[in-house]
Amino acid sequence: MSLYRTANLVLSKTWRNQRFTAHNKPFLFAKKIHTQSPSSTIMPALKEESSQLHQPTKSVDAVHSPYYNNGTALSANMRQKMHLTGQMPSAVDSIENQAARALKLVRSRQTQLEKYTFMAQLRNNNTRLFYKLLNDHIEEFAPIIYTPTVGEACQKYSDIYPFLTPPDEIIVEYKQRSGETPDITVMTDGSRILGLGDLGMNGMPISMGKLQLYVAGAGVDPRKTLPIVLDFGTNNEKNLADEHYLGVREKRPNDKVFYNAVDQVLKSLIRAFPDLLVQFEDFSSEHAFGLLERYQDKMLCFNDDIQGTGAVILSGLINAFRKVETESKVPLSDHRIVFYGAGSAAIGVARQIQEYLEIEHGLTEEQAKKVFYICDSKGLVTADRGDRLAEHKVYYARHDNNGNQFQSLADIIDYVKPTTLIGLSSSTGAFSKNILERMSQLNDQPIVFPLSNPSTKAECTFEDAMKATNNKVVFASGTAFPAYIVPETKQVRMPGQGNNMYMFPGLGLGSIVAKPESITNRIILRAAMALADSLTEQERANGWLYPELSRIRDVSATVASAVVDQAVRDKIATVEELQSISPSEYQNYVKERMWTPSYK
Numbered sequence: 001m002s003l004y005r006t007a008n009l010v011l012s013k014t015w016r017n018q019r020f021t022a023h024n025k026p027f028l029f030a031k032k033i034h035t036q037s038p039s040s041t042i043m044p045a046l047k048e049e050s051s052q053l054h055q056p057t058k059s060v061d062a063v064h065s066p067y068y069n070n071g072t073a074l075s076a077n078m079r080q081k082m083h084l085t086g087q088m089p090s091a092v093d094s095i096e097n098q099a100a101r102a103l104k105l106v107r108s109r110q111t112q113l114e115k116y117t118f119m120a121q122l123r124n125n126n127t128r129l130f131y132k133l134l135n136d137h138i139e140e141f142a143p144i145i146y147t148p149t150v151g152e153a154c155q156k157y158s159d160i161y162p163f164l165t166p167p168d169e170i171i172v173e174y175k176q177r178s179g180e181t182p183d184i185t186v187m188t189d190g191s192r193i194l195g196l197g198d199l200g201m202n203g204m205p206i207s208m209g210k211l212q213l214y215v216a217g218a219g220v221d222p223r224k225t226l227p228i229v230l231d232f233g234t235n236n237e238k239n240l241a242d243e244h245y246l247g248v249r250e251k252r253p254n255d256k257v258f259y260n261a262v263d264q265v266l267k268s269l270i271r272a273f274p275d276l277l278v279q280f281e282d283f284s285s286e287h288a289f290g291l292l293e294r295y296q297d298k299m300l301c302f303n304d305d306i307q308g309t310g311a312v313i314l315s316g317l318i319n320a321f322r323k324v325e326t327e328s329k330v331p332l333s334d335h336r337i338v339f340y341g342a343g344s345a346a347i348g349v350a351r352q353i354q355e356y357l358e359i360e361h362g363l364t365e366e367q368a369k370k371v372f373y374i375c376d377s378k379g380l381v382t383a384d385r386g387d388r389l390a391e392h393k394v395y396y397a398r399h400d401n402n403g404n405q406f407q408s409l410a411d412i413i414d415y416v417k418p419t420t421l422i423g424l425s426s427s428t429g430a431f432s433k434n435i436l437e438r439m440s441q442l443n444d445q446p447i448v449f450p451l452s453n454p455s456t457k458a459e460c461t462f463e464d465a466m467k468a469t470n471n472k473v474v475f476a477s478g479t480a481f482p483a484y485i486v487p488e489t490k491q492v493r494m495p496g497q498g499n500n501m502y503m504f505p506g507l508g509l510g511s512i513v514a515k516p517e518s519i520t521n522r523i524i525l526r527a528a529m530a531l532a533d534s535l536t537e538q539e540r541a542n543g544w545l546y547p548e549l550s551r552i553r554d555v556s557a558t559v560a561s562a563v564v565d566q567a568v569r570d571k572i573a574t575v576e577e578l579q580s581i582s583p584s585e586y587q588n589y590v591k592e593r594m595w596t597p598s599y600k
């Protein structure tokens with residue numbers, strides 16, 4: 001048994017008798033919520049319980065804790081003290097050597113999912129080595145631990161779970177015993193994982209993958225990250241019927257029960273960890289907006305799918321707009337943007353662009369709002385379409401369609417004549433050759449962002465877009481596509497990757513460092529603009545919209561210091577020390593707080 005295993009928290013609820021239940025060891029935290037009377041705090045019970053447990057000795061830590069375990073790098077002296085001499089190979093290794101060996105091994109795995117499980121086992125075995133590998137080869141491993149492979153891992157989670165080594169002990173005990181309190185949690189209920197729909201408890205790899213990017217991309221200490229899945233059941237019939245499915249086998253509850261349960265979990269968490277940053281992830285659209293509205297001003301939180309996607313896409317679009325203004329003389333005021341898809345991400349992106357146009361370019365609300373044309377599965381969202389619109393779509397419903405309704409994307413494009421087409425529909429291939437050619441006829445440099453994740457859900461590939469637009473497309477996708485070699489010139493063109501991973505690590509790190517009273521829209525806008533401005537001259541000259549992924553830590557430091565700066569300016573930063581630091585020092589201040597993987 002190890003108390004230091006990386007733990008994931010699954011909070012589940014049995015709705016029939018309206019109480020939290022413990023399913024097995026990892027669910028114990030949920031049981032504790034239940035055993036407390038509503039007014040009592042969760043902490044005393046946890047303290048009592050954890051004080052009865054043995055404190056592991058240092059030498060036991062070094063072998064059994066994945067964080068402290070350094071395997072063959074254990075010094076001769078320590079081996080002797082721990083009576084391990086003769087039980088290990090004689091060489092005393094370095095982390096570099098171990099990483100090189102692990103790299104060879106992981107590369108020998110045939111499929112992406114095999115690589116994913118290798119990395120998961122490595123992380124459960126030797127945390128620092130895992131992050132060394134991830135940090136040094138972020139471009140190679142981000143697509144493994146995160147989109148697109150994480151999507152496949154979620155879909156098959158119940159099958160591969162035994163290989164992921166589930167936690168031996170619950171997270172709160174783990175944190176208490178190690179003296180750590182988490183800085184951040186990524187919390188999902190698995191109800192809309194990427195573009196894959198409701199996966200129930202199998203959404204766990206999303207929370208884990210995002211937190212791993214916090215560590216690799218922004219230097220958050222891995223011991224201070226806490227992945228949480230709220231297992232409220234699932235409406236996914238396939239999971240419900242799957243004998244290997246590990247989650248609660250019930251349909252999801254109604255809104256009232258849902259919000260009450262989330263309220264209760266958040267209350268307990270914040271009571272235990274008052275400074276905790278909560279990232280809401282992959283909740284179904286209605287709940288995503290509902291939770292954000294409920295908590296945005298009350299605690300340190302943000303929704304990655306609404307605000308993280310909003311900020312990262314705004315940032316790419318700022319660079320796209322600059323590019324077409326310089327190269328094709330299209331002024332900012334000429335842009336018309338069609339969103340294909342009307343979920344949390346689409347509305348989040350529209351809101352973020354609108355805020356930018358109003359605050360940075362002085363457009364009125366009415367002028368800015370008119371830039372957007374939202375399409376859902378029934379066609380262009382208009383106020384007089386005759387159906388009842390979901391609440392989050394109402395604001396952007398068009399009133400200027402003179403009673404005309406447009407259903408197909410081709411008709412909508414003919415009507416709107418957009419400069420920019422953004423896909424957030426999870427509808428594979430929706431940007432057909434015809435659609436892309438039409439965009440190309442309408443624009444010298446059409447801006448096309450097929451953003452649905454993972455790549456199997458993307459509205460088009462980079463190759464499709466290049467071919468249909470005579471290589472003129474200004475492009476970003478949600479999951480990276482391979483480079484395209486222009487057949488005639490052999491020029492290698494790189495697609496942009498407009499993925500949240502450029503945004504949430506820096507936004508989260510800045511929020512952890514400054515601890516603002518809340519993460520305001522203003523802070524998020526600042527973060528988006530900082531990301532847009534973070535490109536080097538070379539990256540701009542390459543025509544890129546986003547910086548090179550291998551610079552992610554630098555980029556995150558830039559984003560984080562913009563967050564700190566905005567929080568201090570707006571007088572909502574609660575970390576006193578920041579008052580005595582000059583803004584020009586924020587970047588260093590943030591960098592000094594980044595964790596790096598080493599055995600020192």
Ligand SMILES: O=C([O-])CC(=O)C(=O)O
Nearest residue numbers: 147194195305453499500
């Ligand atoms: O995880 C990603 O790649 C982006 C994201 O948040 C989503 O698609 O829900």
Ligand SMILES: [Mg+2]
Nearest residue numbers: 194281282305
């Ligand atoms: Mg997401």
